[in-house]
Amino acid sequence: MKKEFAMSLSQSYRQDLLDAIQLAEQGMLSPSQQAYCFEEIEDTKGTALYPADGDELFCQLRTALGEKTQISERQRAEGELHKLGVELFFHTYIDRFTFAEITHNTAAHKYDAIIYLDERVTNEEKCANAAAMRRAFDAWLDENGLTADPTALTEVPDPCEGRFDTLAGAIAHIDHILHFPDLLLI
Structure with a gap:
């Protein structure tokens, strides 16, 4: 059973690499997709999970990445969300x-x-990441002439799946969490 699972995962990783190569050749392999390949799949090298032709596939992937500029993470997210009718x-x-x-x-x-x-990651790294996101959020608010209204903050059943009736509520939620990142450090 373990051997079958490893073989199945190896085949899945191989297909993921083939898909990544194709996307990279089109300039459509975002940073998160690249990280998945190099952080998750390549880390299996030397195990039964690593595809038999993994070295060759990674060589092809690196070549494709070197030949064409890839989309940003925002462009990837916008494309995927647009298909779902989400801005x-x-x-x-x-x-x-x-x-x-x-x-x-x-x-x-x-x-x-x-x-x-x-x-x-460590709590120190989490705080640094939250601070970086805070700066980006503040810049976005400024660029769009928006402000965070703390009175618009509402309770949501699951903050990770927050659904808000207004943009002001969504902004207040992000603003609150980024002001108090310890809420996510639990």
């Missing part, structure tokens, strides 16, 4: 486990405010 208002990306965004589901007329901090 991306605010987006800041530190790494694939640390980012914040505000989106608007146009069909449901709801806003989402999401912040992820990588739980695998």
Whole structure:
């Protein structure tokens, strides 16, 4: 059973690499997708999980990445969300486990405010990442002539899946968390 799982995961990683190469050749491999390949798949080298032709595939991937400029994380997120009828208002990306965004589901007329901090890093790194996101958020507010209104802050059933009726509520949520990142350090 273990051998079958390892073989299945190895095949899945191989397909992920083939897909990544194709996207990279088109200039469509975002930083998070690149990180997945180089941090998760390549880290399996020397194990049964690593694809048999993994070295060759990584060589092809590096070549494709070197030949064409790739899309940004924001462009990737906008493209994926657009397909779902969702507008991306605010987006800041530190790494694939640390980012914040505000989106608007146009069909449901709801806003989402999401912040992820990588739980695998130290609290000091989390605080530094939260500070970087705070600067990006403040800059976005300034660029768009927006302010955070603390009175718009409402309780949501699950802050990671926050749904807000107004943009002001979503902004207040992000503002609150970024002012008090310890709320995410639990």
